[in-house]
Amino acid sequence: MKKLAILAAGIILLIFVAAKYADKESDTAGNSGITFFTGSWEQAVELAKQENKPIFLDISTSWCGYCRRMKANVFTDADVAAFYNASFINVSLDAEHGEGSVLAGKYRVSAYPSFLFFNSDGSFSSQTAGYRNSDNFLELGKRNKK
Known part of the structure; x- marks a missing residue:
C-alpha cells in the first residue's frame, strides 16, 4: 500500500x-527575439527600400562576451524584439567573416558589439558600440527609427 x-x-x-x-x-x-534577415547585405538594402524601413545592423564576433550577452539577454527581450521587428530590417554579421568583415572595415568598427543604423535607402545614419541593457537598447532603436 x-x-x-x-x-x-x-x-x-x-x-x-x-x-x-x-x-x-x-x-x-x-517570442524568439529579434528576427535577423539571412540574405546578403545587398538583399537587405533592397528589402529596406521595398518596405521603406531603416536597417539595424549588429556587428559582433564569436569571442565577444558582451556580444553573446546581447544575443542571449537583450535581443530576446519581448519588448525589444517587438519594436525592432516592427521598425527595422535587422541584420547581424560576424565582423571576422564574409560581408561582416567588409562592412566592419568600411564603417571602421573597432569595438564589439557595434550597432549601425541605415536609412531605408541604404545610406548610413549612425553608429555606436557597447553592451546595452534592454531599456537602453530599446531607446537606442527609438532614436534611430526614421
Whole structure:
C-alpha cells in the first residue's frame, strides 16, 4: 500500500512538472527575439527600400562576451524584439567573416558589439558600440527609427 501511495505521488508530481513546463513553453512561443534577415547585405538594402524601413545592423564576433550577452539577454527581450521587428530590417554579421568583415572595415568598427543604423535607402545614419541593457537598447532603436 505504501509503495502504491509513493507511486501515485510520483505520478502526480510528474504531471504537475510537465504542466508547468508546458506553460513556460507557451509563454515563450512566438517570442524568439529579434528576427535577423539571412540574405546578403545587398538583399537587405533592397528589402529596406521595398518596405521603406531603416536597417539595424549588429556587428559582433564569436569571442565577444558582451556580444553573446546581447544575443542571449537583450535581443530576446519581448519588448525589444517587438519594436525592432516592427521598425527595422535587422541584420547581424560576424565582423571576422564574409560581408561582416567588409562592412566592419568600411564603417571602421573597432569595438564589439557595434550597432549601425541605415536609412531605408541604404545610406548610413549612425553608429555606436557597447553592451546595452534592454531599456537602453530599446531607446537606442527609438532614436534611430526614421
